[in-house]
Amino acid sequence: MTATPDEPAAGAATEIRYRPMRAEDVPTCARVLKAAIDDYSGRLNQPPIPADLGPVERIIAHVLATDPARAWVGVADDGVGGGERVLAFANAYVRGGTWYLAALMVHPSVQAAHVGSALMDRAQAGFEPAPGMAIPSPDAPLDTGLTSWGMSTDALQPISNALYAKRGIIARVPAWRMGGEVRRWSAFPRLPAGLRLVPFEAVAGDGPTGAERLEAMVAELDQEVLGFAHPQDHGWMAREGRLGFLAVDRGDGRALGYAYGSGTGRVGPVAAADPALHPSLIGIAIRETPVLGPVATWVLGSSDEAMRALLDAGLRYDGLPGLFCWSHDRHPFRRYLPAAMAII
Ligand SMILES: CC(C)(COP(=O)(O)OP(=O)(O)OC[C@H]1O[C@@H](n2cnc3c(N)ncnc32)[C@H](O)[C@@H]1OP(=O)(O)O)[C@@H](O)C(=O)NCCC(=O)NCCS
Incomplete structure (x- = not known):
């Protein structure tokens, strides 16, 4: 049984485990996205994202279906009957030599505890890395054949922008709706x-x-x-x-x-x-x-x-505005307007 993420976890620090995302996780992931974004944008006096999460679910499901190895969830015990609750997710995709992060979202109740970083490791690797194992990255793509890494972010979100820039994927271009x-x-x-x-x-x-x-x-x-x-x-x-x-x-x-x-x-x-x-x-x-x-x-x-x-x-x-991050300055966005922030 998978519980909803809407209530914060009770008790001591929540222990998070990681596993590949499954199709049935998608609606919960969409609710994690809404909780995570509304939490920080609310503090900036910005309106919540629309209540209809259908379009968000379809994007998460598409990215999962086209690159399941790079879709991961962070789960905790739900405290009732041995079930689990999804509290965070990442989904990324590879097309040719380009790796692109569609979403990385951590429920506010477990943010700033390296859950986002752990999910990034798995989304970059495409597998569960053993402790100490090198993670493919722009600096060391290992045997992946990847030459470009990117994602979009919110301009007012220092945490995600810092997390990505530390890994060599730097905010380079503003994106206006x-x-x-x-x-x-x-x-x-x-x-x-x-x-x-x-x-x-x-x-x-x-x-x-x-x-x-x-x-x-x-x-x-x-x-x-x-x-x-x-x-x-x-x-x-x-x-x-x-x-x-x-x-x-x-x-x-x-x-x-x-x-x-x-x-x-x-x-x-x-x-x-x-x-x-x-x-x-x-x-x-x-x-x-x-x-x-x-x-x-x-x-x-x-x-x-x-x-x-x-x-x-x-x-x-x-x-x-949003920002587009890329691992080098030869990004394609001089000649290309993206489909969306999550899928270029
Ligand atoms: C952004 C988000 C995914 C990060 O996940 P998280 O689990 O909270 O983050 P982590 O604890 O793994 O790592 C955050 C890192 O940013 C660093 N950081 C935070 N604020 C920073 C700042 N102002 N400048 C530089 N670094 C900063 C932290 O020190 C930490 O790095 P470290 O591990 O080297 O110490 C999560 O906070 C979230 O879901 N936020 C709301 C939704 C969102 O904005 N998603 C991303 C959309 S682009």
């Missing part, structure tokens, strides 16, 4: 004449090999821009109802950019071989997916053209 209605469409010019707009579904639906061809076109661009292909995350975007659009070279048929829009107004991810294409790509995502209401996206401080086009269009900064 931008939202609002488009007031000046001229901020989003049409594609240059040499490129044409093609919806993902037009490629995927074009004959028996269409889906394969789409995956290959997107993977080639992701490899160039991000350094890795991630068809599993494109699958998640499709399941979340996001619609993708390609900017295709009329000459050689290569994809030079893509952008996702959504009926909920969420824009992103956006990838471009040349960031000068970002304003056109964002415009395509918004024009091609009719939305009743405002649009919203994450824009990083390294995406000059996208940021300026969105401000020019009339969107506004919304809330406090």
Whole structure:
């Protein structure tokens, strides 16, 4: 039996054990996330995160399903009937040579007792490390083949930022959530004449090999821009109802950019071989997916053209910025707007 984390543990210092995350832990992990974030953001007079944890659960479940070795929970005895309660979790994923942390959350009742560090060790390793064993890290990737390590954080959260920076994954770029209605469409010019707009579904639906061809076109661009292909995350975007659009070279048929829009107004991810294409790509995502209401996206401080086009269009900064951390300064966020903070 797994108890909920909502009540703080009673009695003396809680002893935490670690084990791989299971699918049935996901709803409890989402509640740990809400408890952990609301606790510190409440102290900063920030509003709580939404009560509907469905989207959070779907992200945790996706990351778990695509890299189960890097999803771990910290559990304690629940004090009744030999059951356990999940009080902390980490889930990270590897795509190509990149390791990315989707979430690290520790219930407020057991914070500052090295639970977060212990979970990071396991999420970095992908296995239960024996005492004294070296953990793969940006300084010593061992035999993992990993070359880049990253995550996003909150700008006002010194503990997580310090925990990651000590491990060589340093906050480098601010990320603004931008939202609002488009007031000046001229901020989003049409594609240059040499490129044409093609919806993902037009490629995927074009004959028996269409889906394969789409995956290959997107993977080639992701490899160039991000350094890795991630068809599993494109699958998640499709399941979340996001619609993708390609900017295709009329000459050689290569994809030079893509952008996702959504009926909920969420824009992103956006990838471009040349960031000068970002304003056109964002415009395509918004024009091609009719939305009743405002649009919203994450824009990083390294995406000059996208940021300026969105401000020019009339969107506004919304809330406090996040930070993207990366293990070196050749991060991909000049040419890439992420899907979300937890899944790039
Ligand atoms: C952030 C969080 C995951 C860390 O887990 P934790 O178990 O509390 O942290 P740990 O005890 O393992 O480690 C914290 C480290 O940060 C260090 N630290 C704390 N505040 C610091 C500061 N202002 N500057 C530098 N280092 C600091 C601590 O000294 C400790 O390092 P040490 O082990 O070398 O002494 C946890 O506090 C949490 O869930 N917070 C709320 C939700 C959240 O912000 N999650 C991360 C979102 S990005």
